[in-house]
Each structure stands twice: as structure tokens, then as C-alpha cells.
Amino acid sequence: MGIANWIWIWTAIMPFAVFLYYFFRKKYQNKNVSSVLFWQEMMKEIQASPYLKKLQHHLLFYLQMAALLLCVFGLIEPYWESETVQGNELIFIVDTSASMLAGSPSRFDQQKTAMAELVGQAGGKPVTVIKTGQTPEVAVREEREQKKLLASIENLEVNYEEAQMDQTILFAESLVKDESTVIHIFTDALAREALASKTEQSFVVHSSSEKLANASIRQFGLSQSEKGLRAIVQVVNESEEQMKGTVTLSAGGVSKEAELELQAGEERLVPFENLPAEDLWTAEIQVNDDYAADNRMLSFVQQESTGVVVDSSLHSLVSKGFESIGMEVAAADPSQFKDRTGSMLATNQTELLDLNSPILLIGRNDAEAIEVSGAIETTSHPLFTYADLENVYVSALYPGFDAYETIAEIDGKPFIQLSPKGDIAILSDIQSTNWPLDPSFPLFLWSAANELTGSEAFLGYFQPNEHRSVPLASDAGEWELFKGKEYVGSYLEGEGPFIAPAEPGVYEVDGDGRSMQMIVQLSSEEKTLASGASYAIGQASEEDETIHYPLIPWAIAIVLLLLLVEWEVYRRGIAIR
Template sequence: MMGIGNPIFFLFSFFIAAVILMYFFRKQYRDQVVPSNLLWEEVMKEWQASPWFHRLQKNLLLLLQVLILLFLMIALVKPYTFNEMAKKDHLVILLDTSASMNAVVNNRSHFEEAKEDIQSLVEGTDGKVTLLGVGKSVTTIVSEETNDRVVLNGLKNLPLSNDNEDMEKAIHLGEALAIGSESIIHIFSDSMGKDDFTEELTSPIQVHNLLTNPVNVSLTSFGVERLGSSYQGVAVIENQSEVSLKGHLAIYDEKNEISSVGLTLDPGEETVVPLSDLSYSPIYKAVIDFNDDYMEDNSLSSIQAASKPAIHVIGEINPFLLKGFQSIGVDVKTIEEDQMEPGDEIILTSKEKWQHLSVGSPAMIVPARSKESTPLTHGIKATNEDPLLKHVDLEKVYVDKVSSIQIKNLQSVATGDSIPLIQKGEVNGQKLVLLNLHLNESDFPLHPGFPIFLYNSYQFLSENHGFLGYYQPGEERTLPLSGDKWDIYSTEGEYVKEWNGEGVFKAPEAPGVYQAIRDDDMKYFSVVLDDREKQLSEGTSFSLEPTKGMKNEESKSIPQALTEWFLILAILLLFIEWEVYRRGNRI
């Protein structure tokens, strides 16, 4: 099917007619008597030597000039055809960057196979390309790009995020980008099914699932805890394949293998492996080996430290403090002095009771209710740049009376009338926060900075704990660390990056156990896969047509302009005409 874009330019046909009329009124020859015709006989002999060319040349320039004008006029008219083989002028490509894309296909990762297919798709289109990387967040790599080199360079540099993909959000974004153009959405993932599309579609979708008949055994859970004087653990292993597989489970401490168990798993079987009498180690690592297609779910670690220590309250403490700590997610327990045992907990008590404790632990010390108080005549002077008072405005806090607890070697971060109101430091190797405020004589608990102060204090007191918690790949979170900078290493000693201790911390993308090191201080944290990325299932490719806003069949084809072809023909004929004229023959 053909069409015309600018029919008004057909008026230029008058120029063609004018050229033809000029040839009708060209110079006419008349009869003339001459003394001799010898010269004319020589000319006639030469003309007859190549009669076909000279007779053709007589009107060749006219023909060429008419064709040049004709092709120029057609180019201005802008003719076009509907090309049914190129129905879509905008490709929206969604590439799954989750951890399960590491599964092996044809001795290559599913992710690399998908990139190769996308490259072929991009090279085979003349339209625009939008490429989105789909992990926990959706990243736009290129948008409506027509330069294949730019698209392929962005595709080459797109890494795996190792988190779980939010494909529903990505599809909504892809359909929004496809509005107003003839587009098709290509999804490259591992195991999407038609059941995942529950809403109406406004654009056609092609799903590419390259993972067929996956063979995978997953270590879904692993943990070790102390029972009395020994350590015991448990590992949960699942065979997600359709065949029986043989392998083994190995347990490692910081350096060596300390236990190994041989296993045979039937198709779909899940088994629980108990582990007893393990020697102490700050880190235990479980590794399975079943020669499967997916390695990322074959190991897990257990770290023997509390990431969020509880607060043990000893004595009568102002309820504002208890409620404040609970509001920031801390486990608060009230115990008696004789129930205190060595551990990772933080103590909240008065100075008198703290001095009688035989167990050393981080502590926040507050005035006892019966403690004498001193009226405060002037306002509070605070060291706002101290991490303990970050985002806390104490200068607006009203304080009627204060206490005067004295503990040596502590740093004052807030004072009033030369009395240290808030202090911090270390005593006998344990961190302390001293609060000399009587909260019932102050409006501090009513200020928005009060829970922030408690959070900062908790982070300071829990710094000595060796475990910073569990993270998902690339997760951003505030770390309870202070100092200039921390170097991040893997447990294998490989340097990962440097963190300056400010703002939020972004966890590494690769799962595993890491160390944060500053001088002689070392803390562990673990990066683990989302549980959904431990499930590997089979997927087949399929396509879906739009179910909403269907357009007529003609609108599914895009016009293919022919202008450039007629321009090329006109230029070619112009060179031919110049060559004919150069020969110097008259018409």
C-alpha cells in the first residue's frame, strides 16, 4: 500500500512542461547555397560511423533533464509505502538483572545469553530503542535512542544487581513509555509466566525465557547457635530439579572445613540436615556442591554476634526513656541485678546500680529519681557536630533542674551552667552515655529530636558489637559506625571499597560475608540473597497482544518514506547528463 505526503508539489510538473517547450522553440536551420559540401560530407561520414549513439544523443539531454526534474518533483511529493515487515518503530526492552539471571544456559549465564539476543534485536531494527534494567528498582539505560552503538554500549555496561526484580513496576513504566508510538515490549527474564500479567495491556509484549529444564539444588536456610558450651546448627536443602542429584554439604569456620555430609536428594525433595558439636568460630559458612546450574544459592553464612543488642533495664527508670527506645525498634527488658550475665546487651540504669555491677557492658546512665537536682539558670550549649546530637536541636529544649553525676574520662557534648548535661566515652573498655537531665523536669521528651537522640545513643553504644547485620545486595542503610573511613573487605581478603562513615552505606552487590576495618577495629556484615532468588523454575517464551486500546490494522504499520531513493536517482542522472554534455555534441 502506498501514499503521498505532499501532493501540492505536483504543481512542479509545469517546469517539466516548460523544458519540453524550450526544445520545440530551439534554433531552426534554413537552406543555404554554398560553394562546396566537402566539409559536410566529412561530418556525415563521422556521424554515420556510430549512428545509434548520435541519433540517440539528439534527444538524450532532453530525456535526462526531464527525468531529473521528474525525480526531484517525486522526492518533494514524499511518497511512502506501508511496510508490514517493520510494524514497530519503538522497541522497549526490559532486562531482568536479578540474581537468578546468573543461572547457566549453554555454558553461559542466562544474563549473557539475554544480552546477545538483545544485541541481535537492536541490530535488526531501524526504529527507536528504550532499554530498562529491572532489579529492585528500574533503571533507564537508554531512552528512545536511534544510534545502535549507544544502545549496545549501554547494554554492554549493564551489570547484574543480584536483588529481586520488580517486573510489575517495570511493565507499567514500559507501557507508559510506549504511549503515542507503535511500540512493542520485549521482556528478557528467567521464568515469567502468562499468569504474571493480571492487568490489561496497552502494548504487545514478547517474553523471552531462555531457562528450560533447570537443574538446581538450593541451600535455603542455615543457622548456628550456642547451646550450653557447644554450638549446634541446622541446614535446609531443597532439590528444585526433576532428577535425583548427589552431592555434599560442607561447613567451614573462618579458615578450614570442620564438617562434611554426603547427600542424595530425590526430585523436589527438601531435607533438614542437623549439625552438632561444632567448634567455636565467629563465622560459620555452609556450602553445598551438587553440580547444578545456579551457584549463587549454594552458600550461606552464620555470624555469632547480635546485630541489634537488647537494652536491659535495672532499677526504676523514667518511662519516657523506655517508650522512646521501644519506638525505634529496640527490645527493652527489665531485669534484676543478679540476673545480669555476660553478653551483648546494653544496660540502662543509674550510676549507683552501675557501679555495683560485676558484668561489663555498654551502658546509658541516668539520674535516679531520688537524686538531688540543681536548678538550671541558663540555656544549654551543645556540640551539634557530635554524632550523638546529629539532627538534635538541644538549644530549644527547656530544662528546669539537672543532676550532677560525675564520671571521669568522659567527653561533654552538651553543658548548662558549666554542668555536663550529656557525656559520652569509654570506661574499662565499655562505651558509656551519661544523661544528667531529669526528664520529668524538662520538655525534652516532647521534642522531635528526643527519639533521634536515643537512636544516636543506641548506635554509639552498640558500636563495639562485632556484627553489623544482614543486607540484601546493593541495599542502602545507615550503619552504626563512626570515624573517618572504613575499608570494606571480603572474608577472602579482597578489597571492595572505602566508606567515609557519613550518610547511608550501600552494601556490595555480591552475596557473602564482609569485613569493615578501621585500624585495629573489625566488624562483620553479611550480604544475602532475597529468598525469592533461591527459587529457580522453568520458563517458556510467549507473546501477548494488547487487550486495551486496540488500534485498527492499518495503524499497526508505519510509513516507509521513499524520498531518499528518488533523490539518489536524480543525482545519478545529473552526473550522466553532465558526461553527455561534456562530449561536446550538439542536439
């Protein structure tokens, strides 16, 4: 404790003057007066308790002296002195990745407690809180009020996505005003090398040094075999001790188990044979570890391909378009296509439409094209969600197929059609259009590949909060997301990319009378736990290392209380005279 204003110590003479007044004041003698003899009966109780009378007589003096001394105490401005955190401004980077859920209490809760303690030591300094992720988010900006900061920290939640710490640190540095700002990083572990080049900035890393036990499912795959479905579950024990448990595979009402025993650091593939024909399967391990989020994984059975076989007679721009969207392209003669069953085929050979393979027909080899000059008109279909054909010019069209559905036309004539089994037909040669020069061409090929090789009942695999373009289109233009029966959110077509939910699991995507499933699950990076030591880098320039908490408010409160007590004592003294 310290004193900020010694000059007011002279006011201590006031309590001393009051003391002298009571010491030298005139003494009075008690005399009986006939007019007040009637009240003697009422005074007997007081006269029978002389100590109580003396206490009431002197209590007023004690209260006055206490109030005066507290006033003198307040005038000299006493305060408690406490150390404060370094830096004139603080920035908190909070790791909100899934791995922060490990431990009991979780690492995330421990870091929230550490942040709350630092806020208590900040002494009114501005604090900014940033959440990690693919897109770093500011939870609170330059807040000085302690209650708001503590409430904001308490409301922080894990978002399950990768921390992207390098990107988040760069974002935090963009908010730094001067060299007195200190960036506090709350995470499970961060190597010093990540901050080696940050020589002009001060950092304090709050890590978790406790090593936790963890076993996880790293991969889970399904494949068709002659005897039915076959599944392989990859389980890894990254702990320093042996682990025992079970691996459970379930779908609908079907469940299969396998005993599991892993040595420290061991990786094992657990196979399951002769599984029934179910679309959605869940693999889960039951082990005694400190991190449950990576003990479960889902897989959907679908025919998925990342490659396409292109007819060598087609224009080379078709192959270039598929390559630009990351697909593996193989060129082949049409005579070899019958041996490519199961692969996506791009050709102009109409006789190949009878194959079981998904086909993108570009042009026709069995008809003559006729000239057209109108604009392209499209219907509402997922193929055109991202491929706008407004600026595409087509000079000639082939005749359409009678049994096919037309989704784009020119001058009332079919331009793009869908076959009953799902094949896509573009009724024009690539060299008869300017389409390859328009950005919509690779986007259309990407949508076509998803339409042909994907599943109508499955939207795909996503990571938590992943932003992705998806081939969704409906008349209403809105899709709703559900987890079980719980409503999660909506996706409006044309309002930006589709954003996956944060929490892993299976979701239903409903819209326009259709329903699809999607799976959100952790990235591989979030299935590995890390631990490390806390450390500090850099030194913030700061003049004051302590903070003063004044005691004047407490002194004023006590003085007011004493005044109320003093008035009550005085009132009672008047009443009994």
C-alpha cells in the same frame, strides 16, 4: 524487494541509446604507416592474443552499460522489505536480579541476545532500556541509533538485588507517551496476573521456559553451646531429580564436611557440632546444579538482641521510644534485672552497672540533679550520626562518673558518658528534658541499641545494593570499602544512607583507624528459580508493520567502483595504441 518510484523507468532508454551507438558506429581499417613501423615490435604481444584485444576493446562498453543500468536501478528507488516490531516506541524492562545468572548460557545473556534482535528489527524507533531493582534505573532513554543501543545492552550487568517487578512496571508506565508504546519485559518468569489490570497498555513478556536444576542454602545459623559453637545449614533441593554432593563449613584454617543426598523437592537441616571459636564462617554446597550464586552463605558470630528490658520506674516515653524503632520491650522491676543476664537493660539503678548485661542508664538513683541551662555540645561519635541534639533542652543534670568517657556535655558538665565496658549513661531524667518530643530521641535509642548489642568488629548483614542508615562516625567523615585487597568504594558521612555493594561476599569497612566487617548476601527470593512461558497482552496501534531498507547506497557504491574500473580500462587502451 519492491520499487518505490516507477516514474523513472523511462531512463532505461539511455542504456539502449548507448547500445545503438556501439552497434552502428563507423568501422576503421588498419593501415601500416612508415612513421609507426618502429612500434610494431611492441604490438606483437597484443596481436598474438586477439581474444585479449577483443576483450579490452569491448570491456569499456560492458562497463558503461552496467553503470547506466545501475543508475536507472537507483532512480526507481528499490528497497528490501522487512517486518518490524510492533509499536511506535519501545520500552525494555530488563530483570537484573541474581536468579538471571542461572543456566549456561545464563538467562541474562539469552535475554540480552533477544533484546539485540529486537533492536535490529526496530528500524530507528526510539528505545528506552530500564533496569529492575528497588530503585529502577534508566540505562538509555529514547535512543534511535542502533550502535548505541547494542553497546548499552552489551554493557548491562546483573545487580543481584530483587527485581521488584511491580514497582519497575509502574516506573516504566510513567515514561509512556501514548498507546502506541509497547513495553517488553525480559525476565525468567512473570505471571499473567501481574499484568491483569494493565488493560490500556501493550506488554510483551519474554520469559525462560527451560526448567533448571537448583539446590540452595536457605539458612545458615550459629549458636553458642557448652561444647563450643554449633551450626545448622538448611539446604533445599527444588529440582525434579535427586541430587548428591557435600556441605562444607569453613573458617580460617578450619574446615568440616558432610555428605549430602537430597530427593526431589526435599529440604534438610545439616548440623555441625563442636566447632572452634571463630567469628566468620562460610557454608557452601558442592552439587551439580545450574545456579551457583545461592550455593554459598556466610555468618558472623555475635551477641545480637532485638529486645530490651525497661525499668518500670522510668518514664513510659522510654518504652514508647524503643517500640517506635521496632524493638521488643519488656517492663520489669529493678529487683528482677539480675535474672535478665544477656538482655539489654534500660534503668536508672547505678548498682546494676556491675552486671554483664549491656545497660543504658537514664538518670541516677544515687545522686541529686543540679540545674543547667546551656546548649548541648557533642563529640564525633557513632551515637550522634543520625541523632542531632541541637534542639534538645535539658533543665537538670546528675553528676558524672569519673572513670567514664564524656561524649556530650552542657556548660562543661557531662550529659552522656560511656563506661569502660561500653555501657551508656544519660545523666538526666527524661522528664527533665524535651528530648522525647524531638525526632532525635528514637534515633538515639536506635544507635544506642546498635552500640550496646552489636559488635565493634561487625557492621551487619546487608542485601545487595541495600540502602540503610548505619552508625558510622569518624573524624575524617569518610569510610572506605574493600573486598579482600580490592577497593570497592567510599561512604561519606552525611551524604545520604549507606549503600551496600552489589556483589555478595565479605567486605571490610575502614575509617578513622577502625576496621569492621560486613556481609552482603542474597535475599531468600533470589534463591528460588522460576520459569514460565512468553506471552503478549494488548495491541499497539500502528499503521506500518514493515520497514523499508533502501538499496540506493549500494547501487551508488557499485557505480563509483565501475567508473574507477572504466577509467583504468580507458587509460590502458590509450597506452597501447
